[in-house]
Each structure stands twice: as structure tokens, then as C-alpha cells.
Amino acid sequence: MTRDKEEKRRQALCINDHVDILLEILKRLDGRSLCTAACVCRLWRALATADSVWEHLCLRRIASPGSSVRPVVSALGGHRRLYMLCVRHLLTRLGRDPGSSSAWDELQLSLSLFCVDYYERLGGRFGDTAATSSLMFLCKPVNV
Amino acid sequence: MGPSSTSHAGTGKLIPPFPPQTQLDGLLAGAGYKVRSSDLHLVAQRLESLESAMVSSPSHVVSHLASDTVHYNPADLVSWVDSLLSELTHSHHHPSNPSSSSSSSSTSPPSRPLPVDLDDLFSVPSDAINWVQSEMPLSQQPPPPPPPPQQLTVVTTMEEDSGIRLVHALMTCAELVQRGDLHLAGALVDEMTALLTSINTECGIGKVAGYFIDALSRRIVGAGSVPAPPHETEILYHHFYETSPYLKFAHFTANQAILEAFEGYDCVHVIDFSLMHGLQWPALIQALALRPGGPPLLRLTGIGPPSPDGRDTLREIGLGLAEVARSVNVRFAFRGVAASRLEDVKPWMLQVNPNEALAVNSIMQLHKLLGPDPTPIESVLSWIRGLNPKIVTLVEQEVNHNQTGFLDRFTEALYYYSTVFDSLEAACQIQPDKALAEMYLQMEICNIVCYEGAARVERHEPLAKWRDRFNRAGFRPLHLGSNAFKQASMLLMLFSTEGYSVEENEGCLRLGWHSRPLIAASAWQASPGPLPLPLPMGADDYWNDD
Numbered sequence: 120m121t122r123d124k125e126e127k128r129r130q131a132l133c134i135n136d137h138v139d140i141l142l143e144i145l146k147r148l149d150g151r152s153l154c155t156a157a158c159v160c161r162l163w164r165a166l167a168t169a170d171s172v173w174e175h176l177c178l179r180r181i182a183s184p185g186s187s188v189r190p191v192v193s194a195l196g197g198h199r200r201l202y203m204l205c206v207r208h209l210l211t212r213l214g215r216d217p218g219s220s221s222a223w224d225e226l227q228l229s230l231s232l233f234c235v236d237y238y239e240r241l242g243g244r245f246g247d248t249a250a251t252s253s254l255m256f257l258c259k260p261v262n263v
Numbered sequence: 264m265g266p267s268s269t270s271h272a273g274t275g276k277l278i279p280p281f282p283p284q285t286q287l288d289g290l291l292a293g294a295g296y297k298v299r300s301s302d303l304h305l306v307a308q309r310l311e312s313l314e315s316a317m318v319s320s321p322s323h324v325v326s327h328l329a330s331d332t333v334h335y336n337p338a339d340l341v342s343w344v345d346s347l348l349s350e351l352t353h354s355h356h357h358p359s360n361p362s363s364s365s366s367s368s369s370t371s372p373p374s375r376p377l378p379v380d381l382d383d384l385f386s387v388p389s390d391a392i393n394w395v396q397s398e399m400p401l402s403q404q405p406p407p408p409p410p411p412p413q414q415l416t417v418v419t420t421m422e423e424d425s426g427i428r429l430v431h432a433l434m435t436c437a438e439l440v441q442r443g444d445l446h447l448a449g450a451l452v453d454e455m456t457a458l459l460t461s462i463n464t465e466c467g468i469g470k471v472a473g474y475f476i477d478a479l480s481r482r483i484v485g486a487g488s489v490p491a492p493p494h495e496t497e498i499l500y501h502h503f504y505e506t507s508p509y510l511k512f513a514h515f516t517a518n519q520a521i522l523e524a525f526e527g528y529d530c531v532h533v534i535d536f537s538l539m540h541g542l543q544w545p546a547l548i549q550a551l552a553l554r555p556g557g558p559p560l561l562r563l564t565g566i567g568p569p570s571p572d573g574r575d576t577l578r579e580i581g582l583g584l585a586e587v588a589r590s591v592n593v594r595f596a597f598r599g600v601a602a603s604r605l606e607d608v609k610p611w612m613l614q615v616n617p618n619e620a621l622a623v624n625s626i627m628q629l630h631k632l633l634g635p636d637p638t639p640i641e642s643v644l645s646w647i648r649g650l651n652p653k654i655v656t657l658v659e660q661e662v663n664h665n666q667t668g669f670l671d672r673f674t675e676a677l678y679y680y681s682t683v684f685d686s687l688e689a690a691c692q693i694q695p696d697k698a699l700a701e702m703y704l705q706m707e708i709c710n711i712v713c714y715e716g717a718a719r720v721e722r723h724e725p726l727a728k729w730r731d732r733f734n735r736a737g738f739r740p741l742h743l744g745s746n747a748f749k750q751a752s753m754l755l756m757l758f759s760t761e762g763y764s765v766e767e768n769e770g771c772l773r774l775g776w777h778s779r780p781l782i783a784a785s786a787w788q789a790s791p792g793p794l795p796l797p798l799p800m801g802a803d804d805y806w807n808d809d
Contacts, residue, residue: 191552194590212757224746228753230553231515231546238545238587255505256691256758 135162142166146175150207173198177206180222195237205229208257296340309344425461426468436479437673445483452480471681474705478712493568500539502699506691508758509782512751512774513626514543516784517656519747521622522550524654528620529559534613536628538565541580545587552591560594564613569601605632606639610646621652633665633722644736651789660723661783664711676711686776689759726783738787742770
């Protein structure tokens, strides 16, 4: 009896054994779910915090982003940071009126804001409080 | 009258009278309003007469009604409309006592025109509030066009009476100052300071009035504000950049225009008339890095005040920007030009190469050149034209603060900065950053009110005047495209979904708050043909042969 059960358990699918499938699933998640996934176990954390997954998330709505975007984003801090700092706020706030701006326009704006943030982090000459505060208007709740 | 149900003697049961709910109109009840079905036609009539009364009333009365906390329970629609009507007709006859007829049944916390605590006060369901707001547009916006000089577009608190008196007092004081009657003006300042204690100075008219009273008193006493050292100004500027959309709007719009003008060129040169912390340029560097066909060689020449105590701040900023450019693989070269005034800059200092595409960028700088005769603006514009730039980006405040008459200037400034402070409230509530941003604006207010002559540098002029100047100097307009417009709209939506607006006007973009324009961005290119000779224009006729 127990040997049957053991046999069955061995044949059951363990997702952690199929990293490529796991990656495909993670690529389709939204930001919040991805962050939650990163809390599950070490493997999931490693996969869910990899920049390539977040790159998928950032560029999901873009038809053909071109090859030049990735190196720029990586140099400025990575796609995960880009998403957390800029893209997700744009998605929520500009999402109310989807027809008004294209996903590429939104990405451009995100990249510009992201670059200003990178520049400020480089600085540190403006005192401690001013570091990365140029994007704080994105973090506060919107006064509707 | 006994219950009619006693006629059903046969059953011996008393059928209770109709419960009160069934007498109410069902549709309105769903929206949270209690109106008896039999009263509906009365309500309709009263709403009509309320509308005509509101239209014909002086708008400060109406805005008092609409902007304050609700005095009466709006759920009881009949008596609410009645009370509004009676208050309007009463106030119409006694315009000096707008608040005398208001019931003091609710003491509100001094609040903004859109009290989000309306729910707490009256537990009206939120869709009912939306209904009210859509029917009474005045509760959302200040009285629209165009306010006669004695009224202000910002009216917020229960102490609206004091607010209006304060504005009148400010105008009177300014007039006294213009006439030279400083003694009386000083006495009035004391009175106004006392009046300030009775209104809320945390927001709205109280706060703005406080700054103007301060500036007036400095002018009367003769002690202008000590100009802040450039380092401090830069810190305030930085906070102003962070907490409000104006500078971001300026930077992003100018960058978009420059990006489009640089299309196809491999060597590009940007001259920034006021580098500050260089916050405008990382975004341009990144956009150039991503442009199809690869980035050009970018040269940036930044003009700024000489730094105290031996530091070379310009060079430090340049190093930071170079680091950004290096990270995204854009060939970059920086050059700093230290000059305490823009008119001291000479074109040879900028080392412009004739083979490169040149962009000249001026964010709220050129108005400083509109000083008293001989005004340097014409000569500066002519040497800019002489450099043959591909594009000149100009962003300026959209208001006239350069009138010769003090009272006119003061009045314009009062309205303009009231609107600006109003919009600042919506953009940022985080202290102390907002306070620092306000200090930046306060510096401008002080300069406009306290100074005359060469010391007064905040000489804002509206876009129409700049158009004339640029046309005379040999430029023609370059239309800001739809990309700039889209980007600006998105940016403003990020700050606040209500209130900010971008409008396009003859190829220029204007950022406004509730349709009052605040900042205008435009772009210019050199007109083809020989450089125009200066026309004899009286005081402007000054040709610098350098």
C-alpha cells in the first residue's frame, strides 16, 4: 500500500522541478503577485526577483520595444526598480483613461522619471533628505 | 384624525397607516434624498428659482454658499433648497452680511472647497454627493470668468467675511503705497496683521495674504528682503521641483522639443541658461540614448552663478551628468560658464561650433533681462539669434508682473500666486517639503512687491509679449508637437487628476490650474534670411555691438 502511495508521490508534479514552466508562469503575473511569489521559498525568490521577469512585466504592453531599452534600464537600476518606482504608479493613475496615451508613451515617461531618480541617487551632494525624492510625488496618494 | 384603518371593523385588526417610507419618492431615495412624491413638483420649481437666483447673484455670495460646509441637511431636499434660496435672496439684499443668515448648526473645521469630511458630517451616501456636485458646479470651482478686481478666485473658509475684508485691505494698502502715503499704509498693515489672526492661515487666502502682507510691510519699511545666497536658492528650487509639476512640465516639454529638433544630427550642443542642479538633462540624455539610429555626441554648456567658498558647483553637476551619460553610452562633454547675471554672458564664452545643432534652453530666465533702461533683452536675443540655433526653448510664467504701476502689478500678483498656491495644495501635502516650495514662491512674491529698478528681476510677462519680442528678434515659432502635449498631460495626471490642465495654443503649451494658465512653454527657430536690424522702438532701441 505504502509503496503505491510513494510511487504516486514520486510521479506527482512538483513545480520546483520544472523551473522553465515556473518561469513562464511568473512572467505572466502582475507586480503584486510577483512580489508575493518572491516570499515563498528561495528558488521562487531567485526567479521572481530576476530582472528578466520584471522586464517582461514592464514591456508587456509594448509591441516591439527594440533592443536598446534593456541596456539603458539595466544601467539605470534594473527593470524591477523601474516597475516599483515608476511603471506601477503610471499604470494605476493613467489607467483610468486608457485611450489617451499609448503604452509606449507611458514607458517613455517612466524612463525619463527613472533617469532623474538615478541622477539624484548618484548625487548625494544635495543632502540626505533630497536623495530620490524627485519621485515622491508618485508615492503619495493622489488627491482626487 | 384617527387612522383610517379603523373602518375595517370586520377583522377587528388595525391596519397601520402607510409607513413613512412609501410616501418618499423611490428614485431619489435611492440617491439618498428624502423627498415626498407629492412634493416633487415643488422641488422642481424651487430648483429652477434657485438656479436663476444663483445666476443673478454676485458671485462671492454664491461661492460662499457653495464652498463652505453645508449648513442644512441635503438629504432633506425640500428644506435644503428652501434654505439656499432664502439665503441667496437675503444676501442679495444685504451683500455685506453673507454669513449672517447662515445657520450655525454645524461648525466646520476650516476646510477646502471640497470637504472630504462631508460624509462624516451628514452621512449622505457618496453617490448623492456626486449628484450634488454635478448639479452645482460652483461647489467645485471658483467663480469662473473673469473676476472683477474686488473679488478673488480663492474663497474657502467659514471666515469668508474676513477673507474678503483682507483682500480689500490689501488692495487699499497697495494703492496707498502707490500714492506714496506710507504712513497710512503702515497702519493698514497692522490692521491686516490683526485680521489675519481671525482666519485660517494654513491654506487658501489666509496663507497667500500672509505673504503679501509681509512683502508690503517690508516695502513700506524700506528693508527689502535680503537676497538669498545662491546655494539656498538652489535647495528651495530643488524642493519646488519635487513637490510641484511646473518645473517638471517645463523640463519635459522643452526636452521633447529639443529631442525632435535634434533628429538626424550627430553633433548636438545644448546651452542651458540656468543649470541649477541640472535636473532637466538626465531625461534628455536617456531619450537621446534610446533614439532610433543611436545617440549623438552631446555637449552641454551650463550657465550658473559663481559658487562661493572655492567649490566649483557647475563642474560637480557636470560630472554627475557625465556619469549618467556614461551609464547609458552617450558621448558627452560638459562646460560650465559662471556668471552672476545673464546679461554678463558673452557669446564667445559658449564656444559654439558651427557644425553642430544648437539648442538654447531658457526656463524662467529671460524675464530677468526685462529690467529698466537700457534693457538687455534685445541684445541678448540678438546674440542668441547670431548663434543660429536650431531651437530655442522658452518657458515663462504666464502673467504680467512687469507693469509700471504698482497697484496693477500687485493685483496681478495676488491673483496669480493665489492660484499657484491653490494648485500646490493639490499637488503636494507633504510637509516640510511643501513649506520649502512655498518659500521659493515667497521669494518671487517679495521680489515683485518689494523691489524696484534693477533689483526687481521677477518681471514676468505673458506669452503674447514674448511672441512679439521673438518675432522682432528674427525668430519664428516652432510648433510643439502632439508628443509634447501627450507627455505633459500624462505628467499632470500623475500629480493630480483634478484641476491641472494642459492646453495647446498656436503651437505653444500652457499649464493651467482650473483653466487659469500659469506657465507657458514655447519653441522658436531662427528665421531664414539676414539678421533683422533693430526697429527704433524708443526705450528698446539699444544695440550692443559686441
